[in-house]
Amino acid sequence: MIEAEALEKRYGGFIAVDKISFKVKEGEVFGFLGPNGAGKTTTMKMIQCVSPKDFGKLEVFGMDVSTDQRKIKGLLGVMPQENNLDPDFSVYQNLLIYSRYFNIPQRKAENIIEELLDFVMLNEKKDTLTTLLSGGMKRRLLLARALLNNPRLLVLDEPTVGMDPQARHLIWDKVKKLRSQGNTIVLSTHYLEEAQRLCDRLVIMDNGKILVEGKPLELIKEYIGTEIVEAENNPAALSCLEKTSSKFEVVGDTIHVYTDEPQRVMNALLKECDFGKVIVRRATLEDVFLKFTGRKMRD
Numbered sequence: 001m002i003e004a005e006a007l008e009k010r011y012g013g014f015i016a017v018d019k020i021s022f023k024v025k026e027g028e029v030f031g032f033l034g035p036n037g038a039g040k041t042t043t044m045k046m047i048q049c050v051s052p053k054d055f056g057k058l059e060v061f062g063m064d065v066s067t068d069q070r071k072i073k074g075l076l077g078v079m080p081q082e083n084n085l086d087p088d089f090s091v092y093q094n095l096l097i098y099s100r101y102f103n104i105p106q107r108k109a110e111n112i113i114e115e116l117l118d119f120v121m122l123n124e125k126k127d128t129l130t131t132l133l134s135g136g137m138k139r140r141l142l143l144a145r146a147l148l149n150n151p152r153l154l155v156l157d158e159p160t161v162g163m164d165p166q167a168r169h170l171i172w173d174k175v176k177k178l179r180s181q182g183n184t185i186v187l188s189t190h191y192l193e194e195a196q197r198l199c200d201r202l203v204i205m206d207n208g209k210i211l212v213e214g215k216p217l218e219l220i221k222e223y224i225g226t227e228i229v230e231a232e233n234n235p236a237a238l239s240c241l242e243k244t245s246s247k248f249e250v251v252g253d254t255i256h257v258y259t260d261e262p263q264r265v266m267n268a269l270l271k272e273c274d275f276g277k278v279i280v281r282r283a284t285l286e287d288v289f290l291k292f293t294g295r296k297m298r299d
């Protein structure tokens with residue numbers, strides 16, 4: 001569905017996307033993860049044909065983004081990171097106007113809009129100006145708008161940001177349903193639990209580059225292990241751990257020990273190292289993310 005090779009985007013002298021290569025297969029949910037400013041939105045905008053690439057290859061549905069924008073845009077559903085709803089119109093009118101870009105006949109559009117408003121639970125707000133919606137409601141309306149043309153490929157830039165848990169679960173269900181119907185979905189998110197649940201494959205980006213690519217569970221297994229033993233950080237504990245062969249990392253006032261045998265490690269720590277507080281938890285995609293992108297906050 002999407003093929004990128006040495007794809008590059010510059011803003012003046014600044015390289016926002018730095019020669020990245022990836023493929024998105026038909027029917028999969030593909031994720032872009034990365035800290036603020038990593039280049040996720042910039043990449044997605046090139047896929048959506050709203051921001052031209054500078055170098056490299058980018059094909060969507062086998063078509064070149066530089067020459068087939070109109071065709072590609074017609075087959076895509078897009079949920080942008082920034083709200084770009086029309087502030088002068090109601091919820092319903094926003095959807096109706098948007099449906100005209102796809103030449104959907106009015107009668108048909110009206111039916112689709114009713115269904116979509118039900119789905120995102122905005123029926124009661126259909127005559128409300130979009131400026132008067134809550135943040136989460138605006139996101140839900142943007143999702144409904146992205147689905148108007150029954151797209152084969154959905155591009156969702158942080159779809160659930162600001163949504164309450166109910167709405168978030170609803171979106172997850174919808175993404176899974178769309179996928180089961182053979183649709184392809186590309187999404188970015190800072191909610192790593194969401195990425196872990198939804199994505200078949202994902203990339204972690206930073207500074208415009210792809211650092212790693214894979215399936216969520218395989219990435220966790222390969223780079224972290226299945227479990228993490230967390231213990232209080234103190235000099236005695238550290239010097240004791242250094243004597244063992246455990247793989248560990250100091251994270252602020254906690255020590256993370258990466259292991260596939262948490263019980264054994266925990267018992268050993270409690271017995272030999274005299275750790276005060278020890279907990280065992282499952283390794284998550286967040287651990288992988290922090291391992292690759294570090295713990296420092298971005299500009």
Ligand SMILES: Nc1ncnc2c1ncn2[C@@H]1O[C@H](COP(=O)(O)OP(=O)(O)OP(=O)(O)O)[C@@H](O)[C@H]1O
Pocket residue numbers: 011016034035036037038039040041042043081
């Ligand atoms: N129109 C623009 N002009 C100049 N620089 C830009 C422009 N758009 C984005 N950038 C820069 O490109 C880099 C990548 O931005 P991008 O929006 O792709 O990040 P992101 O990964 O989506 O981050 P976030 O998680 O915050 O949404 C940033 O350093 C940003 O400041």
Ligand SMILES: [Mg+2]
Pocket residue numbers: 040041042081157
């Ligand atoms: Mg972004």
